[in-house]
Amino acid sequence: MKPISKSVPKIDHCAKTRGLAEYVCDYDATGMLYGRILRSKHAKADVLSINLPAMPEGYDFIDHRRIPGLNRVHIVQDDTPVFAERTVEYIGDPIGIIVGPEEREVDRLLACIEVEYDILTPEFDARKSPVAFFEYGYEKGDIAIAFAHADRIYEESFETGRQEQMYLETNGMIAEYAQGKMLVHGTMQCPYYVHTAVAEATGLLPEDVIIAQDVTGGGFGGKEDYPSVLACQAAVAAYVTGKPVRVVLSRREDVEFTSKRHPAFCDIKAAVKDGRVTAMQIEAVYDAGAYTTMTPVVLQRGVIAGGGVYSIENLKVKGEARKTNTVPSGAFRGFGGPQMFFAVEMMMSHIAKDLGEDPLDFKLAHTAKLGDATSTSGMHHFNVPLPAMMDEVAQACDYRRKKEAYADQQGRLRKGIAMSAVYHGAGFTGIGERDIIKAVVRLRKDKDGYAEILVANTDIGQGLSTAFTKIVAQELGLPFDRVIIKLPDTGRVPNSGPTVASRSVMVVGELLRRAAARLKDEWLDGEEQVIEERYVHPDFMITFDIDKFQGDAYPTFSWAATAVEVEVDTFTGDIRILGAWGSYDIGTPIDENIAVGQMEGGLVQSLGYGMMESIAAVNGRIRNNSFSDYLIPTAVDFPAVDVSLHVEEYPEGPYGAKGAGELPLVGGAPATIEAIENAIGVKLSKTPFLPEDVVKALY
Amino acid sequence: MVGSERLPDAQSNQPASGSVTAGSLDEALKLRKENPGLIPYAGGTDLMIEGRADAAYLFLGKVPEMKRIAQDDEFIRFGAACTFSQLICSAHTPGILRDACLQIAAPAIRNMGSIGGNIGNGSPKADSALIFMATNSMLRLVSADSERILPIRKFYLGRKKLDLAPDELIVEVLMPIHGIDNYYYKKVGGRRALAISRVAFAGIMDVRDGIICNCAAAFGSIGDVIVCLDEIDRMLVGKSVEEASALKEAYIDAYNMAIVPVAGRVSADYRKQVCMNLLRDFLESNHI
Ligand SMILES: Cc1cc2nc3c(=O)[nH]c(=O)nc-3n(C[C@H](O)[C@H](O)[C@H](O)COP(=O)(O)OP(=O)(O)OC[C@H]3O[C@@H](n4cnc5c(N)ncnc54)[C@H](O)[C@@H]3O)c2cc1C
Numbered sequence: 001m002k003p004i005s006k007s008v009p010k011i012d013h014c015a016k017t018r019g020l021a022e023y024v025c026d027y028d029a030t031g032m033l034y035g036r037i038l039r040s041k042h043a044k045a046d047v048l049s050i051n052l053p054a055m056p057e058g059y060d061f062i063d064h065r066r067i068p069g070l071n072r073v074h075i076v077q078d079d080t081p082v083f084a085e086r087t088v089e090y091i092g093d094p095i096g097i098i099v100g101p102e103e104r105e106v107d108r109l110l111a112c113i114e115v116e117y118d119i120l121t122p123e124f125d126a127r128k129s130p131v132a133f134f135e136y137g138y139e140k141g142d143i144a145i146a147f148a149h150a151d152r153i154y155e156e157s158f159e160t161g162r163q164e165q166m167y168l169e170t171n172g173m174i175a176e177y178a179q180g181k182m183l184v185h186g187t188m189q190c191p192y193y194v195h196t197a198v199a200e201a202t203g204l205l206p207e208d209v210i211i212a213q214d215v216t217g218g219g220f221g222g223k224e225d226y227p228s229v230l231a232c233q234a235a236v237a238a239y240v241t242g243k244p245v246r247v248v249l250s251r252r253e254d255v256e257f258t259s260k261r262h263p264a265f266c267d268i269k270a271a272v273k274d275g276r277v278t279a280m281q282i283e284a285v286y287d288a289g290a291y292t293t294m295t296p297v298v299l300q301r302g303v304i305a306g307g308g309v310y311s312i313e314n315l316k317v318k319g320e321a322r323k324t325n326t327v328p329s330g331a332f333r334g335f336g337g338p339q340m341f342f343a344v345e346m347m348m349s350h351i352a353k354d355l356g357e358d359p360l361d362f363k364l365a366h367t368a369k370l371g372d373a374t375s376t377s378g379m380h381h382f383n384v385p386l387p388a389m390m391d392e393v394a395q396a397c398d399y400r401r402k403k404e405a406y407a408d409q410q411g412r413l414r415k416g417i418a419m420s421a422v423y424h425g426a427g428f429t430g431i432g433e434r435d436i437i438k439a440v441v442r443l444r445k446d447k448d449g450y451a452e453i454l455v456a457n458t459d460i461g462q463g464l465s466t467a468f469t470k471i472v473a474q475e476l477g478l479p480f481d482r483v484i485i486k487l488p489d490t491g492r493v494p495n496s497g498p499t500v501a502s503r504s505v506m507v508v509g510e511l512l513r514r515a516a517a518r519l520k521d522e523w524l525d526g527e528e529q530v531i532e533e534r535y536v537h538p539d540f541m542i543t544f545d546i547d548k549f550q551g552d553a554y555p556t557f558s559w560a561a562t563a564v565e566v567e568v569d570t571f572t573g574d575i576r577i578l579g580a581w582g583s584y585d586i587g588t589p590i591d592e593n594i595a596v597g598q599m600e601g602g603l604v605q606s607l608g609y610g611m612m613e614s615i616a617a618v619n620g621r622i623r624n625n626s627f628s629d630y631l632i633p634t635a636v637d638f639p640a641v642d643v644s645l646h647v648e649e650y651p652e653g654p655y656g657a658k659g660a661g662e663l664p665l666v667g668g669a670p671a672t673i674e675a676i677e678n679a680i681g682v683k684l685s686k687t688p689f690l691p692e693d694v695v696k697a698l699y
Numbered sequence: 700m701v702g703s704e705r706l707p708d709a710q711s712n713q714p715a716s717g718s719v720t721a722g723s724l725d726e727a728l729k730l731r732k733e734n735p736g737l738i739p740y741a742g743g744t745d746l747m748i749e750g751r752a753d754a755a756y757l758f759l760g761k762v763p764e765m766k767r768i769a770q771d772d773e774f775i776r777f778g779a780a781c782t783f784s785q786l787i788c789s790a791h792t793p794g795i796l797r798d799a800c801l802q803i804a805a806p807a808i809r810n811m812g813s814i815g816g817n818i819g820n821g822s823p824k825a826d827s828a829l830i831f832m833a834t835n836s837m838l839r840l841v842s843a844d845s846e847r848i849l850p851i852r853k854f855y856l857g858r859k860k861l862d863l864a865p866d867e868l869i870v871e872v873l874m875p876i877h878g879i880d881n882y883y884y885k886k887v888g889g890r891r892a893l894a895i896s897r898v899a900f901a902g903i904m905d906v907r908d909g910i911i912c913n914c915a916a917a918f919g920s921i922g923d924v925i926v927c928l929d930e931i932d933r934m935l936v937g938k939s940v941e942e943a944s945a946l947k948e949a950y951i952d953a954y955n956m957a958i959v960p961v962a963g964r965v966s967a968d969y970r971k972q973v974c975m976n977l978l979r980d981f982l983e984s985n986h987i
Contacts, residue, residue: 571973571980572898572976628895631894633890634891691889691965695972
């Protein structure tokens with residue numbers, strides 16, 4: 001490990017463990033109005049009328065007619081309304097906001113509002129939906145020839161479920177409008193996303209809108225787009241009433257009505273010649289929910305992952321995101337990747353088994369190598385360390401011995417083990433960093449020699465502020481306490497881009513490193529200095545064409561090999577995870593403890609995605625909307641997971657670092673499902689796979 | 700405070716006005732009689748979920764008579780306000796009950812939740828109540844004016860309906876000491892902690908000198924109430940293990956007819972299959 005990797009206590013550790021950190025719901029609400037959202041009770045309907053109860057003095061109901069700016073929440077596109085105008089598109093679609101000084105009275109009034117609906121026919125099945133929000137695809141080689149020459153052709157369909165982020169802190173915002181300035185603060189990942197959206201919805205000039213992040217209790221992607229929606233609603237209410245407005249979602253509201261991972265369906269047809277896969281044709285349908293929100297970008301990432309980590313000469317991938325009348329699907333750690341990798345990993349294992357080869361060997365024989373073309377005909381510019389990583393994991397979990405021992409089991413309890421290989425493309429897709437984000441960072445040194453980091457990236461519990469502080473302190477040769485980082489506030493920090501896409505350390509961290517290096521060179525004692533750095537696109541990249549899906553989709557990749565061992569109780573369907581092993585290449589870890597913690601947490605979250613976390617929308621309604629009903633793994637559900645870091649340095653990242661945050665969520669589910677499959681001897685094709693599914697498969 | 704969900708009455712951190720804490724059983728019974736609106740409150744782990752702002756509670760956690768664990772020749776007597784943690788630590792607690800208590804919720808809830816509350820909330824998913832049903836335990840129900848001992852199997856009248864008079868309290872649970880060592884227990888939850896049972900099964904097979912003296916099966920989480928079907932279990936009572944083996948399929952068929960689970964977080968079919976698998980395993984593990 002490099003010196004930078006040596007672990008330090010996280011800089012937010014004490015404030016959080018001592019309860020001093022102030023989250024948005026902790027602010028003294030004196031003088032504020034409480035806001036509660038009136039939501040649609042139907043999955044698709046026209047709102048005919050809204051009948052309000054007698055409103056006491058100081059209480060108000062605000063709907064789309066009183067929005068000062070555009071009734072649009074700008075996310076990627078502009079189809080999400082702040083408040084529905086006529087047609088509501090999912091159960092929970094916001095119709096208006098009721099505000100007032102007493103929380104209970106607001107709740108009472110909300111319950112008294114009568115909405116008259118004309119109920120329309122909703123669509124819940126993405127595969128049948130006639131509305132395709134987005135369609136992407138690409139081709140490499142010639143699949144027609146490959147299929148024509150194939151020894152065997154395999155066809156299968158895969159399905160992945162909806163997943164809820166379940167961050168500990170629910171979404172919440174406070175908006176204050178005074179003297180023509182709008183301040184909105186709360187829990188979020190991307191202050192500048194919120195900034196653009198609030199300026200549009202309020203009609204205020206960008207310079208009159210300030211967005212500030214409060215201490216944030218987890219995000220996992222769930223606070224990438226949704227905070228823009230809530231901020232617009234709170235800001236509109238603050239604008240109309242002239243009073244500060246606080247909207248903090250209850251857990252049930254948050255689970256039911258904020259974004260989730262896209263459920264997906266994936267059909268794969270594969271050609272095999274001489275025991276090796278020569279072609280794959282992949283068609284995926286992602287369930288976008290009612291509005292587009294982050295879906296185009298999620299789908300892009302999913303489509304690009306077609307073919308997984310393998311060099312498949314002939315590849316044709318098509319992905320569609322279809323509209324359904326359910327809560328909008330959005331960003332979630334992995335961002336479109338887990339769905340596609342699940343399908344490809346399962347497909348590869350199934351083909352291997354059919355050919356009588358161990359899936360691990362079969363996968364190793366297909367793994368991409370340095371210099372190989374990527375799925376989108378870009379290039380693997382850097383070493384692909386997967387063979388070594390898969391070997392490390394195989395050793396650690398005793399894969400080959402167990403595989404043999406578990407080959408043919410009878411009896412009540414049956415074991416299985418399996419391994420997956422995945423990547424996560426580090427940073428924004430294609431030329432997003434260069435053409436859309438254009439990150440800017442600043443370092444400001446004061447007269448006393450303290451350096452302050454000015455970036456818009458947020459620490460949401462993942463340790464980012466510690467990582468940034470380490471990078472800058474190291475480069476400047478300053479002790480830790482001479483480097484300052486505060487919660488970002490768009491009035492003070494430049495737009496260094498959102499905290500998403502596993503980009504923050506790799507892209508923003510590198511800009512900070514360069515800024516610090518320059519500051520050190522130009523250091524003048526006793527003077528205030530400001531150093532600015534702007535994003536520079538790596539020149540080795542083959543420019544990505546987003547219309548054709550051709551070129552380097554990512555500058556580099558983070559890699560993971562994950563093995564899972566399970567024991568299945570064939571009487572009850574109970575699935576016990578006996579062990580989970582992961583080798584992760586995230587480049588140089590900027591802090592070993594933080595990196596390992598992220599890998600462990602992400603691995604556990606991916607095991608949850610595999611065998612526990614299930615959030616069904618039955619006729620558009622999500623019922624398991626609480627911690628007791630939406631089960632996520634507890635500390636006793638999994639034994640200590642065995643995580644190791646395999647470092648392939650990325651020359652363009654700070655000290656060799658690349659993307660870390662999302663990677664561990666990608667590989668757990670396919671390994672878990674294949675392990676269950678190996679245990680019970682039944683071919684499986686969906687995640688999550690629950691005890692009930694086991695029993696259904698066996699009896 | 701981290702997290703935004705506040706229970707309506709947690710805001711003031713004060714119990715609703717009119718709530719009272721009883722210092723003795725007599726006082727508790729007197730209060731119960733005089734204030735029929737007071738809701739008995741032991742650990743509050745069920746009641747807090749509802750968090751009714753308008754409710755007034757009768758706190759039982761400080762009633763010494765309800766916190767005791769004692770034993771006589773026939774029964775172990777568990778005070779109704781005993782917590783699961785208390786039971787887990789007590790040398791009096793039989794294995795089947797300890798096993799069940801150890802799988803309830805997680806330590807924090809086990810430190811607060813009581814058996815009286817578990818029985819009193821009337822849930823078919825109550826894990827300790829399932830054990831009391833399987834072991835044919837008795838409840839000591841007391842009011843200011845009366846006292847009765849009722850088999851717990853008669854206590855549940857229907858969905859959330861209890862044979863409990865408005866002035867009565869569950870004061871003790873009387874669990875038989877003998878004949879419950881040979882047990883079978885399986886809780887099926889969605890995960891290994893903090894999981895409400897999706898199916899739970901408890902079985903007792905008391906075999907003396909090769910003759911089955913008692914056979915009892917109890918099924919939790921499958922309908923309105925915990926299911927115990929004495930008339931089916933009696934098929935095997937008084938039989939030798941060999942005779943029981945001959946009756947095995949008939950016994951299983953009888954349950955197969957009788958058990959009609961409802962769907963909940965899991966399907967009725969799943970519940971049914973698991974019940975039948977566990978019932979069969981219960982017999983087979985007893986060489987039947
Ligand atoms: C996170 C969580 C996990 C849980 N997991 C489980 C689990 O795994 N298994 C399980 O079985 N339960 C579980 N529960 C439910 C609950 O903890 C148990 O039912 C517990 O036994 C309730 O006891 P209590 O003392 O807290 O009851 P309380 O909430 O105080 O009371 C419950 C009911 O019983 C009545 N009552 C209480 N005492 C008496 C009495 N002496 N006489 C008459 N009526 C009385 C009350 O009026 C009320 O109606 C869980 C609850 C939570 C919050």
